[in-house]
Amino acid sequence: MKLLKKISLGILLICIAIFLCSFKTAARKKQALVLHSYHQGLNWTDNISEGILSVLDQNDDIEIIFEYMDTKRHSEAEYLVEFAKLYDLKHQKNLFDVIIVCDNNALDFVRTYYRSYFDKIPIVFCGVDQFSSNLISGFEQVTGVTEEIDSKKTIEIALQLHPKTKQLVVINDNQTKSAILNRNTVRDVWPEIDTDAELVFLENLSIDELVHQVKNLDPQSIIYLINFSRDKDGNYISYQESIEIIRKVTNLPIYSSWEFYFNEGIVGGMITSGFKQGELAAKSALRILNGEKASDIPIIKDGYNQFKFDFEQMKRFKILPRQLPKGSFISHQPPSIIKQYQTSLVVMIIFMVVIIFILRYTTIKRERNERRLKKINEELDRRVAERTKEIIFANEKLELQTEQIIKQNKELEHHRYNLLELVKERTENLEHANEELKSSRNRLLHMLDSNSDGVWEHNFKTNEIFISKTIWDKLGYHSVTKKDTRKLLCKVIHPEDLIIIKQKDKQNRSGKSEMFVIEFRICSKNKTWMWFKAKGKILDYSEDGKPLNMVGTLIDINQRKVAEEQIREEEKKLRVSEQRWRSLIEQASDEILIYNIDGQILDANSAACKWLGYKQSELLELNYSEIDTVHSSSKLHTYRKKLSTSNPSVSFESVQRRKDGSTFPVEIHLSLIELQDSKLILSVGTDISIRQETERKILNAVINTEESERKRFATDLHDSIGPLLSSINLYLSSLGKVKTKDDKDNIISASLDAVNEALVSIKEISNNLSPHILNDFGLEKAIQSFTNKINVSQAINISFYAENMKERLNHQVEVVIFRVVTELINNTIKHAKATNIEINLSLEDKLLSLIYIDDGIGFDSKKINAGTSSGMGLYNVLSRIRSLNGTHKIKSNPERGGMMAVIEIKL
Numbered sequence: 001m002k003l004l005k006k007i008s009l010g011i012l013l014i015c016i017a018i019f020l021c022s023f024k025t026a027a028r029k030k031q032a033l034v035l036h037s038y039h040q041g042l043n044w045t046d047n048i049s050e051g052i053l054s055v056l057d058q059n060d061d062i063e064i065i066f067e068y069m070d071t072k073r074h075s076e077a078e079y080l081v082e083f084a085k086l087y088d089l090k091h092q093k094n095l096f097d098v099i100i101v102c103d104n105n106a107l108d109f110v111r112t113y114y115r116s117y118f119d120k121i122p123i124v125f126c127g128v129d130q131f132s133s134n135l136i137s138g139f140e141q142v143t144g145v146t147e148e149i150d151s152k153k154t155i156e157i158a159l160q161l162h163p164k165t166k167q168l169v170v171i172n173d174n175q176t177k178s179a180i181l182n183r184n185t186v187r188d189v190w191p192e193i194d195t196d197a198e199l200v201f202l203e204n205l206s207i208d209e210l211v212h213q214v215k216n217l218d219p220q221s222i223i224y225l226i227n228f229s230r231d232k233d234g235n236y237i238s239y240q241e242s243i244e245i246i247r248k249v250t251n252l253p254i255y256s257s258w259e260f261y262f263n264e265g266i267v268g269g270m271i272t273s274g275f276k277q278g279e280l281a282a283k284s285a286l287r288i289l290n291g292e293k294a295s296d297i298p299i300i301k302d303g304y305n306q307f308k309f310d311f312e313q314m315k316r317f318k319i320l321p322r323q324l325p326k327g328s329f330i331s332h333q334p335p336s337i338i339k340q341y342q343t344s345l346v347v348m349i350i351f352m353v354v355i356i357f358i359l360r361y362t363t364i365k366r367e368r369n370e371r372r373l374k375k376i377n378e379e380l381d382r383r384v385a386e387r388t389k390e391i392i393f394a395n396e397k398l399e400l401q402t403e404q405i406i407k408q409n410k411e412l413e414h415h416r417y418n419l420l421e422l423v424k425e426r427t428e429n430l431e432h433a434n435e436e437l438k439s440s441r442n443r444l445l446h447m448l449d450s451n452s453d454g455v456w457e458h459n460f461k462t463n464e465i466f467i468s469k470t471i472w473d474k475l476g477y478h479s480v481t482k483k484d485t486r487k488l489l490c491k492v493i494h495p496e497d498l499i500i501i502k503q504k505d506k507q508n509r510s511g512k513s514e515m516f517v518i519e520f521r522i523c524s525k526n527k528t529w530m531w532f533k534a535k536g537k538i539l540d541y542s543e544d545g546k547p548l549n550m551v552g553t554l555i556d557i558n559q560r561k562v563a564e565e566q567i568r569e570e571e572k573k574l575r576v577s578e579q580r581w582r583s584l585i586e587q588a589s590d591e592i593l594i595y596n597i598d599g600q601i602l603d604a605n606s607a608a609c610k611w612l613g614y615k616q617s618e619l620l621e622l623n624y625s626e627i628d629t630v631h632s633s634s635k636l637h638t639y640r641k642k643l644s645t646s647n648p649s650v651s652f653e654s655v656q657r658r659k660d661g662s663t664f665p666v667e668i669h670l671s672l673i674e675l676q677d678s679k680l681i682l683s684v685g686t687d688i689s690i691r692q693e694t695e696r697k698i699l700n701a702v703i704n705t706e707e708s709e710r711k712r713f714a715t716d717l718h719d720s721i722g723p724l725l726s727s728i729n730l731y732l733s734s735l736g737k738v739k740t741k742d743d744k745d746n747i748i749s750a751s752l753d754a755v756n757e758a759l760v761s762i763k764e765i766s767n768n769l770s771p772h773i774l775n776d777f778g779l780e781k782a783i784q785s786f787t788n789k790i791n792v793s794q795a796i797n798i799s800f801y802a803e804n805m806k807e808r809l810n811h812q813v814e815v816v817i818f819r820v821v822t823e824l825i826n827n828t829i830k831h832a833k834a835t836n837i838e839i840n841l842s843l844e845d846k847l848l849s850l851i852y853i854d855d856g857i858g859f860d861s862k863k864i865n866a867g868t869s870s871g872m873g874l875y876n877v878l879s880r881i882r883s884l885n886g887t888h889k890i891k892s893n894p895e896r897g898g899m900m901a902v903i904e905i906k907l
Helices: 002-021 043-056 077-091 103-112 114-118 151-161 177-192 207-215 239-249 274-289 311-316 342-383 388-451 469-475 482-492 495-510 558-587 606-612 633-641 689-735 741-766 772-777 779-792 811-832 861-866 873-883
Strands: 030-036 062-068 098-102 123-129 142-147 167-172 198-203 221-227 254-256 268-272 305-310 329-331 454-459 464-467 515-523 529-541 547-556 591-596 601-604 649-657 663-674 679-687 797-803 836-844 847-854 887-892 899-906
Touching (some): 030 103, 030 274, 043 062, 043 098, 043 274, 062 077, 077 114, 098 103, 103 114, 103 123, 123 177, 142 274, 151 177, 151 221, 151 268, 167 177, 177 633, 198 207, 207 239, 221 239, 239 254, 305 311, 311 329, 342 388, 454 469, 469 529, 495 515, 495 547, 529 558, 591 606, 606 679, 633 649, 689 741, 689 873, 779 811, 779 836, 811 836, 811 899, 861 887, 873 887
Parallel strands (some): 030 098, 098 123, 167 198, 167 221, 221 254, 254 268, 305 329, 797 836
Antiparallel strands (some): 268 305, 454 464, 515 529, 591 601, 649 663, 663 679, 836 847, 847 899
């Protein structure tokens, strides 16, 4: 019995197991990881997330996991290491089917830890600025959406909408790699833009410094906001906070290329959409989840930029929609009057059509009945003599028809009554609409009052004048009524201006002009004259065409008039100083030329005529590019465009050609002369042929001495380390021959001492040797190794980029460029107090170019270029370059900070 129970229990368990196995395991949801570079709550990040969710949220079999790196607020190397540990802890067991990587920092993280966490997982990137194939090298399955902001189109449309612009002010924090690249893009495309405006950068500033500089910008400037999310002190600022800070301290037009600034106070621009990038990336990810390979999906490079403008900002700067590029998106644009009253207009049109139809139908019906009656009467007259019965029948028929006509007339009368009621109702609606128009007119007056210093209204019929209380308060008069206004104005307006005002008023009353524009003076309560500008237009006319009412604005222009008077006084002083300046130019021993923006020589001193071998009349027929043998006309024009009030001088070296064809080297100093109606260039040239020859001889001697000293150090290394290594070899050889433990310990101790001594000697000598990595692997690897060692300290961040450096260069050139880079870096670390260094090395058409940029405190570059600086570091750098017949340009300013060195060597 027990055995039977056990058998039954076993059979039951087997059946249950078979039953359970017959059900397939529920399919696992596909997992997609979205790795954001920044934090949740940032507009840009949230827009990308919304774009991704708009595609992937429609699929129930996809689980989306978001991860935020928060590098906008924390970008330190230690933080990124800890984030990697946290990522490993959270997701080491997650088997993701696809990863969407948002922005450059996230892509850098995936590239760094690709083999550890992301190996063989398809990658879809978006929001990657300055994309190149190097950023995804080593990835097996990758596609994505690039991020190419079109700064050029944004700047071009901004300059087109504001043609009187004198300065384009670029605001950029310059704290991130992406910010630096975007700044460089603006700098690169600027020469391609046809404009006389000056390009100015506001970067590496604290918040207070930014507010101060923005407050003091030229009124004819426009602002191009790239990014300001971290000030120079490292404080994080949200996008909304940064645009709000700028908007509060300036009334200048602001443009940008980023969607997170749109509808926050900017006019607009060619806007890059984070939502659209997220949507496109999600569509590529969905294709991967549906079985396609990432490598078969092309990388998307467009479709996320669009011209967008804020209608409220367009109204501020009087920009009309027809001035915008075709296809532009305009936010906050109110509907047209036709659209506002579309329903009412349709109802009125239908109503009129119905009335016309009824009237026409009634007329046709009446005419038809009249013709029918006439025909019946004729038929009755014709048959009256023939058949009496037919007449009686016809009369009865006529009576019947008459009753029908009466009935129809009653129906028509009823319709007419309904139509009259409908007309009455429409009339009441029109009267109500008229009341609304009057209310709108009052609102318009209030709007004009709020958007200007004040408004005024002149009723020609009653001859009453109304002026806003704000104007009377500004003049010091209080409690002025409409009745008192006309009498008071005749007393306080300047007599000369009053005559002109009366003439304008006469023209308006006669209908010759509907506009009223005049500038005039009013005497204030404290007996001072104040200037105002009145603008007005006739709004209402009588039935016979006579003007009834004029409305306008009144603007205080007193400050402008005072400024114009000061300008006239300054012009008188300039004429006196011009005579003194002419005397100084003729007495100068250096070459002095004055030419216009196009390079046409307008004046030359005696020294210039003597150096170049021309008469003054001959020089005045030349363009400066005809005597400069080094720089093209476009390059010289670039130098001239750099001159401005904030950057009053530019220096560079060149070679000039005399009249007899001979040449000589010169150092040129350009200065800007701003006149009332034009800009001129003052060029001061100094002959530097003797100085160059001396520097070349000195530098060749220095290089030979340095290389000889390095060879001597190498000999010392051989002589000092060799004996120690031989001793160690002897000790180790004898170790197997001794038997006692004490002897072995003594040999081992002696060997350790020799090894330690060898290590100390190597450390002392290797610091003086030429880097072996430069000799073995070339210039690019040597600089990369040097910068990596400095980056380990985390005291300063160095970014190094190299292009077309696959082939080795001449040894002397590699040595000089390596020493120049190390000298510049050491100088920055010692003196500049910088936090970032950017180095770009490239080779194109046998022209080696080195661009070195830091964000330090700056210095007076004129002293370095002139050789009058007390320090030898940068002067030695310039001497090394000149020894290879290369050129150099160093720009820095202690007020704005930063330093940029551009070095070119023709191989």
